[in-house]
């Protein structure tokens with residue numbers, strides 16, 4: 001039996017390989033690959049790129065998590081299911097399998113199986129009914145074969161929720177100058193600042209550059225969330241569901257406050273420290289996409305972060321010269337590696353819809 005990263009064990013007879021190879025010259029600073037079941041990951045890959053997994057069959061996971069954009073979408077705020085708009089920025093999925101709490105507010109702390117269910121069923125994401133999804137998947141002969149090959153039996157919604165996380169576990173950073181030791185002089189000076197006087201490594205720690213904890217940094221508001229009615233409705237739906245008081249009048253994202261509802265307000269507006277890997281692909285930045293460029297982000301920190309009464313006291317004005325700010329940006333850029341856009345990561349074959357419909361499907365055994 002092998003452990004494959006999300007609490008699932010598989011039979012020893014299944015092929016298990018390490019994906020995200022430790023390339024020659026890649027140092028110990030690199031993000032560790034995760035062992036995955038190949039057949040399961042291959043199935044997950046097809047599912048990830050299949051729009052039939054959304055209610056109206058127009059959105060796949062890859063509609064918002066685009067491989068060329070580091071599995072984010074290049075927008076400040078995410079688009080969403082037809083007739084709705086999202087109130088947050090789409091995060092990268094590279095290295096997400098190493099996290100232990102997901103979403104900008106860290107509200108899902110179990111496993112990627114749960115995150116996948118949330119993405120599929122949430123009305124403003126893919127708005128899918130899991131029973132209908134299961135029927136759609138069962139009608140595709142390619143899936144019938146692939147589920148069997150992955151040891152998952154007849155296509156089921158549980159199988160989908162295991163296969164997609166296996167695929168996500170293959171999305172691991174590789175080849176960043178930081179890992180290969182090819183830092184430019186500028187980036188090397190930026191590294192010294194990052195781990196030294198600029199204090200960035202207080203929160204951005206480890207090989208993914210995150211402590212996986214929420215902090216208040218005072219990122220400015222993105223007014224589009226309140227100005228665009230569909231986004232505002234998405235936010236209200238969320239805040240009501242999360243049990244946030246006064247959700248109709250609230251004009252601020254509570255962030256990780258939704259995890260503990262701390263009465264003293266200390267966690268209001270805190271957000272999970274994001275990874276700093278693959279930033280060159282994933283702008284705009286922050287939970288609400290208010291910063292277009294890394295220069296803007298560094299300027300924000302140079303000012304000591306934003307305005308918030310409960311801001312983390314470690315954020316203080318830094319007084320960095322413009323040269324030092326550029327050095328920090330060069331270091332941040334050196335944390336991006338090869339794009340994960342090859343066929344190992346992208347389902348390139350067409351996904352056909354022209355297989356014959358099953359007559360009498362209500363009476364037909366799967």
Ligand code: HEC
Pocket residue numbers: 048053059060061062063064065078079080081086088089090091092093096099101102103104105112115116119120124125126164
């Ligand atoms: C409509 C756009 C959209 C679609 C489609 C979508 N996502 Fe997301 N995804 C988002 C947004 C926005 C967030 C952040 C939400 C939040 O913080 O509340 C997110 C967050 C995530 C996260 C958490 C990442 C982290 O590091 O915290 C994972 C994992 C994820 N999505 C996987 C998927 C999978 C798998 C699918 C397909 C089943 C999918 N997403 C479909 C927009 C989308």
Ligand code: HEC
Pocket residue numbers: 104194198199200201202203204214215216217219271272273274275276279282284285286287288294297298301302312314315328332
């Ligand atoms: C007190 C903890 C803390 C410190 C110190 C800190 N950060 Fe952050 N950082 C965060 C949090 C939390 C966020 C997410 C905020 C949000 O989304 O609203 C973030 C976001 C970022 C982002 C945006 C990433 C993305 O994908 O959106 C960058 C880039 C970044 N920080 C770089 C730095 C640099 C450079 C420094 C040092 C000058 C630094 N951080 C210091 C906690 C910290």
